Amino acid sequence: MIWKLLPLQAGRLCGRLSSIPPERAGAGRSKLLEPLAMKSLPQLPPVLIADDDPDGRFLTQRLLHKAGVTNPIVAVENGEAAIAYLRSTCPAAGGKRCQKPVAAFIDIKMPVVDGFGVLRWARRKKALRKMKIFMLSSSDLDADRGHAAELGADGYLVKYPTPETFSELLRPTLLLATAS
DSSP: OOOOEEEEEEEEEEEEOOOOHHHHHHHHHHHHHHEOOGGGGGOOEEEEEEOHHHHHHHHHHHHHHTOOOOOOOESSSSSHHHHHHHHHHGGTTTTOOOOOOOOEEEEEOSSSOOHHHHHHHHOOGGGGSEEEEEEEEEEOOOOHHHHHHHHHSSSESSOOHHHHHHHHHHHSSOOOOOOO
């Protein structure tokens, strides 16, 4: 259990790590120690998946988990939803809070706004320029790879990469859990 320090007297602080059960702590100690809520601990930044195919979203999520990714995964169904999510995650991109994804895997061929549109939009936002964006597509065309590179993609993956490929790509960006 994690405890936070509480003010005791005239600016002095008192607190400690303890595993003393409440019934043994006594009345005086219970006023000194207060458990921290889990939500107050820093959360890992999410990984974004944008794919119009529900099976594709599910499979990409499974492969990321097998690669050791422990970050929360946010999956959206098209480019418009990806832009709306990214806009909501950071004030500089138009949102209210700043918990932008550390990486995004964006399908190229999606309805409403395609993956190239999402990439183009994200690279124009200063707050999102450092976010790793990988294009994910069933197409292995050199023209698509070239266009992704021109727009600033950090990588181009043909569906569906192995967990090892995801691990190699994300190792510099994320702390990966050891695969079990």
